[in-house]
Amino acid sequence: xxxxxxxxxxxxxxxxxxxxxxxxxxxxxxxxxxxxxxxxxxxxxxxxxxxxxxxxxxxxxxxxxxxxxxxxxxxxxxxxxxxxxxxxxxxxxxxxxxxxxxxxxxxxxxxxxxxxxxxxxxxxxxxxxxxxxxxxxxxxxxxxxxxxxxxxxxxxxxxxxxxxxxxxxxxxxxxxxxxxxxxxxxxxxxxxxxxxxxxxxxxxxxxxxxxxxxxxxxxxxxxxxxxxxxxxxxxxxxxxxxxxxxxxxxxxxx
Numbered sequence: 097x098x099x100x101x102x103x104x105x106x107x108x109x110x111x112x113x114x115x116x117x118x119x120x121x122x123x124x125x126x127x128x129x130x131x132x133x134x135x136x137x138x139x140x141x142x143x144x145x146x147x148x149x150x151x152x153x154x155x156x157x158x159x160x161x162x163x164x165x166x167x168x169x170x171x172x173x174x175x176x177x178x179x180x181x182x183x184x185x186x187x188x189x190x191x192x193x194x195x196x197x198x199x200x201x202x203x204x205x206x207x208x209x210x211x212x213x214x215x216x217x218x219x220x221x222x223x224x225x226x227x228x229x230x231x232x233x234x235x236x237x238x239x240x241x242x243x244x245x246x247x248x249x250x251x252x253x254x255x256x257x258x259x260x261x262x263x264x265x266x267x268x269x270x271x272x273x274x275x276x277x278x279x280x281x282x283x284x285x286x287x288x289x290x291x292x293x294x295x296x297x298x299x300x301x302x303x304x305x306x307x308x309x310x311x312x313x314x315x316x317x318x319x320x321x322x323x324x325x326x327x328x329x330x331x332x333x334x335x336x337x338x339x340x341x342x343x344x345x346x347x348x349x350x
Contacts, residue, residue: 099191103181103198108148110198111177114206115170121218124209137165148174173209177202183345189238196235200228200292202345204337207285211333217269217281222288225337226255229292230345254294259287282333289340297343304339 110171121129129265132141139161147150152171159166188194203225210216233246242250262283269277290298309332 099194100182102183103185103194104178104205105148105181107181107198107202108174108178108183108259110181110202111174111205112146112148112170114177115173118206118210118213118218118221121220122214122216124144134161134164137162166233167213169209170215173205176205180205180341187345193232193235193238194281196200196228196232197344200225200232201341203228204341208331208334208337210333211281211337215279215329215331217279217285217333222281222284225285226288226291229288232295242305251291254290254292254298255287256290257295257296258290259283262286279333284334285336293340293343299318299348301336301339301343304342305335308339309335 116132117127119125125297132146133139134141136159139159145160147157149171152166152168152174156165157166157168157171158164181198184190184194184198184201188197203221207217207221207225210218210221230251233254234247236242236244236247262278266276266278266280266283269275286298286302289301293301312335313330
């Protein structure tokens with residue numbers, strides 16, 4: 097219980113940090129040393145404005161200085177980050193593996209935020225998700241089974257098959273239609289997920305992501321009164337990232 101509380105609180109902070117990193121990477125801004133500030137008035141935010149889970153609702157989702165609206169996705173990222181931390185503590189066999197699993201999921205959360213808000217999957221976040229995913233795969237279940245060499249080969253095969261299949265689909269669609277139906281970032285993201293999850297779990301990731309994207313597209317089309325073909329781009333990368341988290345938490349992963 098103690099570990100769940102600690103990782104839950106850490107996850108709320110990491111969710112806020114994930115949203116910050118996603119935004120600054122997309123904008124080409126530094127994200128380590130620079131202080132958080134309001135996008136509306138430029139005022140540097142105090143500690144009271146940055147308390148995870150609490151500041152957004154207490155401020156009614158607006159800057160206390162100029163009243164500009166703060167995107168609700170930032171608060172939602174804190175909630176998801178906290179939930180991921182609790183889930184990591186619940187399913188992992190020990191604290192170190194729980195923290196590693198949490199870090200991997202928070203990197204995917206940052207990718208999801210970037211894709212939802214800007215239709216971008218920043219390369220540094222992709223690299224972080226891939227490296228953390230490989231570390232999760234190599235860490236295993238804490239009982240040295242399967243052997244390390246088998247874990248490594250499973251991870252590499254998962255990345256190769258995941259990225260290879262999506263690349264083939266992307267190429268085939270382009271050759272048939274002359275248009276890009278899938279961003280290259282989605283190809284790299286499925287390869288990164290393959291490192292952590294292995295090839296057997298990737299079809300479930302794609303199924304969840306496709307189902308979620310279709311459902312949200314239908315709701316969006318109905319709300320806007322448009323045909324689905326006129327909706328434009330959809331953040332499939334975000335659906336892939338969050339589906340990867342969900343599949344990782346299913347029984348038997350760690």
